Amino acid sequence: MHNDHDALIRQLDALLDVEREALLSGKLEELQNIVTEKEDLIHRLGEADVDQIGQLSPVNDKVVRNQALLEQALKGIRSVAKKLGEIRQARKTFDTYDQRGHKNRIEAETAPSVEKRA
Template sequence: MITAQQLLIDQLDDILELERTALVNGQLDQLETLLEEKDALISELNEMDSFEQDELTSIHTKVTHNQALLESAMEGIRAVAARMQELRNVRKGLDVYDRMGQKTSHPNGHSQKLEKRA
């Protein structure tokens, strides 16, 4: 017979698998819903009395692994944002420093409109 505690652990395990799949596949839009479900299950588990250590080892391992995947995804997003900012800055013009350390801006004379070529 499956206990209520084991049922919650199994449901949390399933959510963690879905979360891992979403992270690996770059489906970050799915994470919010999964987070809500995960939080609800964890809250229910926290209300229960005690657990055997081996029951939660697998869950802990998956949570740790998913956290590492999430941190990597965030690093990637930050790198893309920084690169996009660099490209915007280049389109605006060029900033240079003279011998005296004074900054001079040279605006880009080109139109910032996208040019379509055949």
């Protein structure tokens, strides 16, 4: 049983390295499979008889490190989504300010549609 526990820790440790590489290289599409596998390993470790919690310390450090990377990736994604929303909005309206600092919004005219006839 102890060997199974050690093997699970080694697998989780290696998987955390793969997860880190995916985060650093921007391969976010790989994270879903990694998360599923990681959850399975953590679940199996939870069922194992943990006799030496110290063995999990290096793995825990990697989990914390990867969590910080994931939070930064999500922050970047949110920033891009916000910027894209602003660009879309800029196509529809244009904000100006008068001498007193009052905001004026100019709505963009809708592009006339062109109809093709054969």
